Amino acid sequence: xxxxxxxxxxxxxxxxxxxxxxxxxxxxxxxxxxxxxxxxxxxxxxxxxxxxxxxxxxxxxxxxxxxxxxxxxxxxxxxxxxxxxxxxxxxxxxxxxxxxxxxxxxxxxxxxxxxxxxx
Amino acid sequence: xxxxxxxxxxxxxxxxxxxxxxxxxxxxxxxxxxxxxxxxxxxxxxxxxxxxxxxxxxxxxxxxxxxxxxxxxxxxxxxxxxxxxxxxxxxxxxxxxxxxxxxxxxxxxxxxxxxxxxxxxxxxxxxxxxxxxxxxxxxxxxxxxxxxxxxxxxxxxxxxxxxxxxxxxxxxxxxxxxxxxxxxxxxxxxxxxxxxxxxxxxxxxxxxxxxxxxxxxxxxxxxxxxxxxxxxxxxxxxxxxxxxxxxxxxxxxxxxxxxxxxxxxxxxxxxxxxxxxxxxxxxxxxxxxxxxxxxxxxxxxxxxxxxxxxxxxxxxxxxxxxxxxxxxxxxxxxxxxxxxxxxxx
Numbered sequence: 001x002x003x004x005x006x007x008x009x010x011x012x013x014x015x016x017x018x019x020x021x022x023x024x025x026x027x028x029x030x031x032x033x034x035x036x037x038x039x040x041x042x043x044x045x046x047x048x049x050x051x052x053x054x055x056x057x058x059x060x061x062x063x064x065x066x067x068x069x070x071x072x073x074x075x076x077x078x079x080x081x082x083x084x085x086x087x088x089x090x091x092x093x094x095x096x097x098x099x100x101x102x103x104x105x106x107x108x109x110x111x112x113x114x115x116x117x118x119x
Numbered sequence: 120x121x122x123x124x125x126x127x128x129x130x131x132x133x134x135x136x137x138x139x140x141x142x143x144x145x146x147x148x149x150x151x152x153x154x155x156x157x158x159x160x161x162x163x164x165x166x167x168x169x170x171x172x173x174x175x176x177x178x179x180x181x182x183x184x185x186x187x188x189x190x191x192x193x194x195x196x197x198x199x200x201x202x203x204x205x206x207x208x209x210x211x212x213x214x215x216x217x218x219x220x221x222x223x224x225x226x227x228x229x230x231x232x233x234x235x236x237x238x239x240x241x242x243x244x245x246x247x248x249x250x251x252x253x254x255x256x257x258x259x260x261x262x263x264x265x266x267x268x269x270x271x272x273x274x275x276x277x278x279x280x281x282x283x284x285x286x287x288x289x290x291x292x293x294x295x296x297x298x299x300x301x302x303x304x305x306x307x308x309x310x311x312x313x314x315x316x317x318x319x320x321x322x323x324x325x326x327x328x329x330x331x332x333x334x335x336x337x338x339x340x341x342x343x344x345x346x347x348x349x350x351x352x353x354x355x356x357x358x359x360x361x362x363x364x365x366x367x368x369x370x371x372x373x374x375x376x377x378x379x380x381x382x383x384x385x386x387x388x389x390x391x392x393x394x395x396x397x398x399x400x401x402x403x404x405x406x407x408x409x410x411x412x413x414x415x416x417x418x419x420x421x422x423x424x425x426x427x428x429x430x431x432x433x434x435x436x437x438x439x440x441x442x443x444x445x446x447x448x449x450x451x452x453x454x455x456x457x458x459x460x461x462x463x464x
Contacts, residue, residue, distance in 0.1 A: 001252060001253065001272075004277075007273075025271065025272045025273075027241050027242055027255055027270045027271065028242065028243075028270045029269070029270030029271035029272075029274070030271060031271075032270075032273075032274070033271055033272070033273045034273075035271075035273070035274065035295050050294070051294075051295055052273060052292050052295055053272050054252070054272055054273075055272075104292070104293075104294045
């Protein structure tokens with residue numbers, strides 16, 4: 001694995017993102033990858049969700065260099081290999097994902113986002 | 120000295136309390152440095168000059184730790200015998216073993232990050248751990264079967280090795296890392312919780328949440344936690360929620376501005392709560408009246424990165440015992456856990 005990498009997805013594609021990462025994560029808990037609620041004000045409701053994670057090298061390439069079609073093929077192949085629930089469309093996730101390296105807090109700040117503190 | 124264990128290979132030297140390891144001439148040895156296999160620093164770190172003798176009687180100025188059975192001096196000569204002595208000067212053949220705390224089928228858990236043994240990258244414990252890789256499974260060495268688990272890669276801490284103090288540790292990223300025991304522990308009023316951990320940095324922003332502790336799953340009672348704004352503040356969290364509360368916890372206390380290199384220990388019985396903190400400058404021990412505890416709620420062990428704090432914490436090991444320790448046991452456990460974090464208590 002390489003990384004760690006910072007990931008952000010909009011709340012609207014959280015479910016799709018969770019379905020995709022349920023396949024991409026080599027361990028069984030990938031569906032819970034995006035666990036950090038974010039918003040512009042740092043107050044609920046969350047407009048985005050973030051994660052900081054290591055990635056398999058192939059997955060990093062898939063996320064950063066593949067087209068949507070190529071990425072779909074990659075995910076479908078992994079779902080078979082890993083015996084995970086296949087995902088229908090990856091388009092929303094792939095087109096919405098923001099990925100980068102470095103300090104997580106600077107990364108989300110650069111996107112105009114703050115973490116929402118748990119109650 | 121050499122007669123006690125002459126000829127037996129040395130596979131490991133554990134750090135012991137100051138003054139308990141003595142050289143042949145009776146002078147105390149205050150530090151033994153260990154290094155990764157085959158990679159001692161160029162200079163070696165000196166013991167007290169000439170105070171540790173080789174089995175042939177020649178002085179050693181530095182000791183490095185090599186692969187099994189090959190303890191050598193800085194100039195490359197093998198060491199065949201090292202003896203340990205207790206504080207009273209009596210020889211002892213082994214350092215304290217936390218396993219003795221669980222010999223009476225005590226409920227609880229014991230975690231160590233002293234090597235890659237017992238650590239796995241995946242939560243199913245099939246892929247062995249490696250430095251720089253995530254950790255999803257930490258074996259419970261107590262034998263009670265409460266491994267620390269994390270099945271989501273993003274939430275797994277990373278195994279690191281600090282060459283300075285020659286220690287493995289789990290690095291929590293302060294964003295989303297967390298591990299928890301798989302099963303509940305029935306915690307009694309008389310309880311002991313200790314963790315060897317280290318504050319790597321302090322970030323700005325709203326900070327909350329424990330690094331390690333034992334918590335009631337519903338109310339988060341009983342535990343060691345950290346709640347910080349601008350200064351690092353460690354708190355015993357009585358009936359306060361572990362991830363909430365603005366200030367002093369109910370029935371508990373706070374000790375402010377503790378620095379890096381901290382071992383933390385919580386011991387409690389029906390009469391009192393003792394909290395022990397150690398940083399690089401001073402140890403602080405605080406005793407307070409016991410909080411009203413519910414006593415028998417199910418508890419899980421948790422290791423957490425501190426969300427939103429920018430805090431990066433190092434976890435070296437932890438002990439949770441659902442019983443009151445004797446003073447001697449607590450001293451031994453404290454010293455042992457301190458050694459896991461590279462500090463001498």
